[in-house]
Amino acid sequence: xxxxxxxxxxxxxxxxxxxxxxxxxxxxxxxxxxxxxxxxxxxxxxxxxxxxxxxxxxxxxxxxxxxxxxxxxxxxxxxxxxxxxxxxxxxxxxxxxxxxxxxxxxxxxxxxxxxxxxxxxxxxxxxxxxxxxxxxxxxxxxxxxxxxxxxxxxxxxxxxxxxxxxxxxxxxxxxxxxxxxxxxxxxxxxxxxxxxxxxxxxxxxxxxxxxxxxxxxxxxxxxxxxxxxxxxxxxxxxxxxxxxxxxxxxxxxxxxxxxxxxxxxxxxxxxxxxxxxxxxxxxxxxxxxxxxxxxxxxxxxxxxxxxxxxxxxxxxxxxxxxxxxxxxxxxxxxxxxxx
Amino acid sequence: xxxxxxxxxxxxxxxxxxxxxxxxxxxxxxxxxxxxxxxxxxxxxxxxxxxxxxxxxxxxxxxxxxxxxxxxxxxxxxxxxxxxxxxxxxxxxxxxxxxxxxxxxxxxxxxxxxxxxxxxxxxxxxxxxxxxxxxxxxxxxxxxxxxxxxxxxxxxxxxxxxxxxxxxxxxxxxxxxxxxxxxxxxxxxxxxxxxxxxxxxxxxxxxxxxxxxxxxxxxxxxxxxxxxxxxxxxxxxxxxxxxxxxxxxxxxxxxxxxxxxxxxxxxxxxxxxxxxxxxxxxxxxxxxxxxxxxxxxxxxxxxxxxxxxx
Numbered sequence: 001x002x003x004x005x006x007x008x009x010x011x012x013x014x015x016x017x018x019x020x021x022x023x024x025x026x027x028x029x030x031x032x033x034x035x036x037x038x039x040x041x042x043x044x045x046x047x048x049x050x051x052x053x054x055x056x057x058x059x060x061x062x063x064x065x066x067x068x069x070x071x072x073x074x075x076x077x078x079x080x081x082x083x084x085x086x087x088x089x090x091x092x093x094x095x096x097x098x099x100x101x102x103x104x105x106x107x108x109x110x111x112x113x114x115x116x117x118x119x120x121x122x123x124x125x126x127x128x129x130x131x132x133x134x135x136x137x138x139x140x141x142x143x144x145x146x147x148x149x150x151x152x153x154x155x156x157x158x159x160x161x162x163x164x165x166x167x168x169x170x171x172x173x174x175x176x177x178x179x180x181x182x183x184x185x186x187x188x189x190x191x192x193x194x195x196x197x198x199x200x201x202x203x204x205x206x207x208x209x210x211x212x213x214x215x216x217x218x219x220x221x222x223x224x225x226x227x228x229x230x231x232x233x234x235x236x237x238x239x240x241x242x243x244x245x246x247x248x249x250x251x252x253x254x255x256x257x258x259x260x261x262x263x264x265x266x267x268x269x270x271x272x273x274x275x276x277x278x279x280x281x282x283x284x285x286x287x288x289x290x291x292x293x294x295x296x297x298x299x300x301x302x303x304x305x306x307x308x309x310x311x312x313x314x315x316x317x318x319x320x321x322x323x324x325x326x327x328x329x330x331x332x333x334x335x336x337x338x339x
Numbered sequence: 340x341x342x343x344x345x346x347x348x349x350x351x352x353x354x355x356x357x358x359x360x361x362x363x364x365x366x367x368x369x370x371x372x373x374x375x376x377x378x379x380x381x382x383x384x385x386x387x388x389x390x391x392x393x394x395x396x397x398x399x400x401x402x403x404x405x406x407x408x409x410x411x412x413x414x415x416x417x418x419x420x421x422x423x424x425x426x427x428x429x430x431x432x433x434x435x436x437x438x439x440x441x442x443x444x445x446x447x448x449x450x451x452x453x454x455x456x457x458x459x460x461x462x463x464x465x466x467x468x469x470x471x472x473x474x475x476x477x478x479x480x481x482x483x484x485x486x487x488x489x490x491x492x493x494x495x496x497x498x499x500x501x502x503x504x505x506x507x508x509x510x511x512x513x514x515x516x517x518x519x520x521x522x523x524x525x526x527x528x529x530x531x532x533x534x535x536x537x538x539x540x541x542x543x544x545x546x547x548x549x550x551x552x553x554x555x556x557x558x559x560x561x562x563x564x565x566x567x568x569x570x571x572x573x574x575x576x577x578x579x580x581x582x583x584x585x586x587x588x589x590x591x592x593x594x595x596x597x598x599x600x601x602x603x604x605x606x607x608x609x610x611x612x613x614x615x616x617x618x619x620x621x622x623x624x625x626x627x628x629x630x631x632x633x634x635x636x637x638x639x640x641x642x643x644x645x646x647x648x649x
Contacts, residue, residue: 067618155496160601201518202601216497217517329617336612337430337604 026055029261032064032083037282045277046268056261065089069098069251078253081262087318088163088325090121090247095322100252107263109270115315116287121247122266125284128225128304128313129164130241132209135233137219142240146220147172147192149199154219157209160202162332163321167242168222169193177240177313183320186331193335210234226283229302238309244316246284279303401631408624421621431609431626438606439633441520441527442588448528449584453535454577460536461543472540475533483530487597490526491517518600526594531587535580542576575645582641586634606630 047058064083116123140146167180170189209223228236275286285303460471494516501513554564592607613623
């Protein structure tokens with residue numbers, strides 16, 4: 001009996017001693033992203049596997065974005081290796097000199113669309129900003145209709161983000177998608193917003209527009225495609241929608257060790273099977289050309305990149321947004337804060 | 340019980356300990372004083388962790404933020420430029436003013452609803468009192484976000500009240516309760532009501548009922564008893580809770596964002612925009628400094644008034 005006890009004690013001691021060693025083998029990769037369902041999806045489809053195979057534990061901070069990247073650069077301690085962000089964010093971060101270029105040869109991703117390979121960004125997902133409406137009200141065909149509050153009566157839910165609403169507002173005043181994808185006339189955009197602002201609710205969180213439509217608080221909405229697809233009682237159209245890419249951008253000044261881990265994590269996201277897993281949770285497809293064939297037709301039809309959808313949309317002009325950021329900020333502040 | 344430096348007070352259990360100290364104190368007065376100063380050191384060391392915590396994670400960051408408001412982010416040189424930018428734009432001052440005004444409205448609404456509620460609760464039989472207070476406290480258990488969204492179900496265009504009014508034929512189109520200052524007022528009052536009701540209820544229970552009886556035997560009307568005897572006795576608590584409600588209202592973020600429909604920006608929403616969206620921390624620091632100075636000034640006025648009346 002004594003012997004068993006002794007053995008048991010020995011076993012305990014050994015396992016206790018072994019624990020810190022094991023803990024050292026697991027390395028942590030710190031990232032920032034918008035979290036929520038997307039964070040869960042990343043965990044399930046990419047990160048569990050990474051922990052098992054490479055001992056990399058991914059720790060996410062939510063949300064990320066320009067201000068946080070700037071804050072950690074100012075503090076001199078680069079805690080998070082990457083953030084997600086729109087094309088506008090990408091240009092803003094490049095201009096502020098907060099990113100390091102991506103070493104595409106080292107990253108060596110699986111095949112992906114060319115437009116999703118940027119010098120400073122890995123295109124992780126396509127998403128669209130589109131019009132949606134309650135199925136019991138007349139359907140608008142374009143954004144002139146959408147902003148016509150007389151023929152299409154009812155409240156609007158609009159994004160509380162200049163980047164996601166101004167181009168549509170300019171189209172509401174008659175600009176064409178070709179024109180706005182080159183750059184927009186801010187006067188015309190704000191003219192529309194001034195006209196409709198008394199019928200408008202502004203949303204900040206992506207889940208709000210669909211909920212407000214369902215609650216009959218509003219009849220028409222501009223929303224992110226993944227949030228309105230597959231919602232009962234809500235119709236939507238990709239027509240004149242704005243296609244954008246969500247990028248992974250690498251913080252300037254990270255260690256080589258962090259970069260190695262980060263590249264493994266990003267590389268895993270270029271694998272079509274992993275993208276299929278991700279898209280089953282949240283319908284924003286990755287940039288793999290093989291993805292569309294791997295999922296059921298019904299799901300593929302909700303993708304912003306589905307050929308029928310892609311051809312009626314336009315790609316956001318990130319450079320224009322960056323070049324005019326100060327002016328947009330000033331006008332937006334004036335409009336929003338002085339109402 | 341008046342032992343020099345004694346920090347035991349109140350609880351019955353400590354009374355015997357204090358009594359023992361009393362005896363000791365009578366026997367030798369001088370060592371007791373030494374012990375008292377020792378106690379003060381002990382107290383100091385007991386408070387030290389909290390003091391450090393507050394200085395390190397609260398006071399220093401606030402000073403740091405105040406420093407940002409007067410320094411150039413690139414060179415670190417002192418400048419008043421951020422304050423000039425702040426004054427040049429009419430938006431900031433306007434939003435600060437609107438926030439103060441709305442907070443005053445919320446405080447007034449909380450007092451008008453909370454005072455009678457607390458008063459009524461004290462008049463109830465003890466069992467019902469627990470039920471009423473329980474209902475007030477339960478609102479603390481529900482997340483502020485859920486509570487805020489719940490108002491959409493009640494006050495929204497297709498909400499309970501509008502449906503009822505339309506069904507009864509009172510109105511033909513839904514009334515816009517939400518997405519304006521009224522909606523924010525309702526939501527914030529709802530959230531802040533317990534902060535006023537609970538302390539007031541406690542203060543009202545402590546009012547010596549014999550004073551009211553004396554007034555009654557002297558022939559005062561019930562109206563006069565309330566306003567001349569009861570109300571002044573609860574006024575200090577009412578004022579303190581009202582100040583608390585007012586200061587809490589200044590920082591509300593979720594309620595204005597949801598029930599205001601993004602149409603009524605308040606200080607906290609503006610700060611979010613400045614910090615998280617535009618990364619203009621210097622301007623945000625200026626706004627915080629202005630807000631803090633104004634709030635502290637108001638608080639100073641309140642203290643001054645109180646001391647003058649006392």
